[in-house]
Amino acid sequence: MVIKYFSWIKEHIGKSEELIELPDNVKNISELINYLNNLNDDYKKVFIKKDLIKIAVNKTYCSFETKISNNDEIAFFPPVTGG
Amino acid sequence: MVIKYFSWIKEHIGKSEELIELPDNVKNISELINYLNNLNDDYKKVFIKKDLIKIAVNKTYCSFETKISNNDEIAFFPPVTGG
Amino acid sequence: MEKKPIIPVRIKIQNKDFDVSEETNILRGNQTGAIVNFVGVVRGFDERNNNLIDSMTLEHYSGMTELEIEKIVKQSYERWSITGVTVIHRVGKLLPSDQIVFVGVSAKHRQNAFDSCNFIMDWLKTKAPFWKVEENNYRKKWVDYNLSDDEATKKWV
């Protein structure tokens, strides 16, 4: 699975993209976040700000409950500020 | 008094502008129209279309009741179609 | 009550074409976050009367036109917080797809620019003394005014 990070989330986590092998017990976005939080504190510091996190699966907005698989591209980013 | 005509009104009356000496008994736009109607039928054919006539006194929209004097510039024109 | 700053207003009646980039650049500046431009274009077909249009000639009441547009711009300025306005209206003979009118409004915030530009166009359509005559090989026809233009101004009342 590819995970992409943007804006200050990218800076807090220290990378713009990473490849992970999705564990069998991780079925949706919430579970993915729990999994990442257990890897190190950088993730925790980001994901604690739940209200400021937007999620996309395969370049489409989704929710914390959206089901995911190992072939998906996931993105975490703050509310957008273009225009 | 200067009277200006625009668009199809100008074409019907056959001139874009004319100078007239305002008779003493002509005090407002309605009376001016009556006065012009008595000059010839070209005016009558125009002013019969009362709903399609806009009037300005000194380059400001006005009504049939607006008072006028011999120093004024009057204009008769159809509803505008610019933009 | 805070006094509104004076803003640059440009009103031009001219035969020659205008350059939308140039006009946009004039409206840009440090205090401006948003510019909304309206550009009116000569259509090649009169749908109401089912006529081809080869050319169009625009006549205006010099002096009164400028005064009426100034009044509209002033009302718009009193109603919205904007930083600049440009209105250019062409007169004389124009061809299909030619630019007729430019209304550009700059503002700090975009909705003010949208509303102000829309307001100026709606009132210009019903108040500014311009008249169009459409021409083709067979006829010359003064354009009838459009009741929907009067309707359009009601949203601002």
Add this chain to the structure above:
Amino acid sequence: MEKKPIIPVRIKIQNKDFDVSEETNILRGNQTGAIVNFVGVVRGFDERNNNLIDSMTLEHYSGMTELEIEKIVKQSYERWSITGVTVIHRVGKLLPSDQIVFVGVSAKHRQNAFDSCNFIMDWLKTKAPFWKVEENNYRKKWVDYNLSDDEATKKWV
């Protein structure tokens, strides 16, 4: 139900500047009576935080950005009768008074162009994945999202 004609839609994400006249000319045509352009401009001052802005860098999520803008344009096309849409959004480093975004909509009738352009901007602001970071000599600050942008979309519901 009458099927809507296919209309030209151009969506571009680029670092280089755009030319508003060129874009307006592309939107002109025989069927078009009205063009409404929105141009977003980099401001030199952050009023919410009272900071001077020396430069701004725009980051985006390549691929998703285009998809989101396409969705917005499609909704706009379904809602209003329009004849063409162009959306250009710049990314990378920009300076105060630089152009950031262009949204141009052409239509037969002006209100459709105004509403469609306004709609596209409002949704682009809340959905298209771009992020701005503002820079001056002392700091670099990711721009906070603006609650008023969410509010702005409510007028279309």
